[in-house]
Amino acid sequence: MIKLEREVEPQGMIDNKAQWQSDLQSAIANYGSYKKIPDKEKQKLISFYRNDAVRDGLIKSSFGKCAFCECIPSEGGNIEIEHFKPKSKYPELTFEWDNFLPSCRKCNGSKDSHDTGVEPIINPYDIDPKDAFYFNDIEIRASNSNLKKQAEKTIEVCGLNTVRLWKPRADILISLRIFSRSIEEATEELANADTDRKRDNRIKKLREAIDTIEMLTDSAEKYSSFCCDFLERSDAYLKAKQLVENA
Numbered sequence: 341m342i343k344l345e346r347e348v349e350p351q352g353m354i355d356n357k358a359q360w361q362s363d364l365q366s367a368i369a370n371y372g373s374y375k376k377i378p379d380k381e382k383q384k385l386i387s388f389y390r391n392d393a394v395r396d397g398l399i400k401s402s403f404g405k406c407a408f409c410e411c412i413p414s415e416g417g418n419i420e421i422e423h424f425k426p427k428s429k430y431p432e433l434t435f436e437w438d439n440f441l442p443s444c445r446k447c448n449g450s451k452d453s454h455d456t457g458v459e460p461i462i463n464p465y466d467i468d469p470k471d472a473f474y475f476n477d478i479e480i481r482a483s484n485s486n487l488k489k490q491a492e493k494t495i496e497v498c499g500l501n502t503v504r505l506w507k508p509r510a511d512i513l514i515s516l517r518i519f520s521r522s523i524e525e526a527t528e529e530l531a532n533a534d535t536d537r538k539r540d541n542r543i544k545k546l547r548e549a550i551d552t553i554e555m556l557t558d559s560a561e562k563y564s565s566f567c568c569d570f571l572e573r574s575d576a577y578l579k580a581k582q583l584v585e586n587a
C-alpha cells in the first residue's frame with residue numbers, strides 16, 4: 341500500500357449526486373431500510389456512481405493499482421469502485437467521492453461489508469501506509485505505532501498476508517536479490533579501481549545498477565511499497581548510494 345492523493349471530484353458527480361442520494365433515501369424511507377429495497381430497484385438506484393469519470397479518476401490517482409494490495413487489476417479483471425465505508429451500512433455515503441477507492445476484486449470481496457466506522461482500517465488517501473506497515477521477508481506486518489491496531493485490521497480484512505500476494509512478492513524478492521548482487525559486485529569493483537579512468541567507469545556502472553533497482557520502487561510499479569521497504573533496509577544499496585553521492 342502506498343500513499344495516494346485524491347483526484348478532483350468529477351463534475352458529473354458534483355452536479356447529480358444530491359438527486360441520486362435523495363432518490364435512494366426516498367426508497368429507504370419507503371421500504372423501511374436499505375436492506376429491504378428490492379435488489380433490482382436498489383441496483384438501479386445505486387448504479388450511477390459506476391461511470392467512466394469516477395473510474396478514470398480513481399485509476400489515475402492509484403497509478404492503475406489496487407489501493408490496498410497494489411496489484412494491477414487490469415491484468416486479471418477490471419478495477420472496482422469500492423466504498424471505504426460500505427454503502428450497505430452507510431447508504432448516505434453511496435455517492436460520496438471521498439468514500440471511493442479503486443480496488444481489485446480480491447480485496448473488495450475480502451473487505452466486503454466490513455464496518456470501517458466501527459473497526460477502522462488504513463485508508464491510503466488519508467494515512468501514509470509507510471507509517472503503518474513494514475515487510476518481513478514476503479509478509480506484511482503492522483508497525484509498532486499508534487496505527488498498529490488499524491494496520492493489523494487492514495491486513496486481516498483485505499487479506500494482505502495470503503498466498504495470492506506472497507507469490508508475486510516472492511518473485512519480486514528474487515529480482516531484488518539479483519539486483520542487490522549486481523550492486524555488491526559493482527561496489528567491490530569500484531573499491532579495486534586503481535586508475536581514475538577505471539574509477540569513473542565503475543562509478544558509472546554502479547550508478548546504472550542503482551537506477552535499475554530503483555525502477556521497482558516507482559509508484560506506478562506493482563507492489564512498489566514492498567520494493568521501497570526492501571531498499572530502505574538493504575545495506576548494499578545504502579552503501580552504494582552513498583558511494584555514488586560522494587563520487
Ligand SMILES: [Zn+2]
Nearest residue numbers: 406409444447
Ligand atoms: Zn487488491
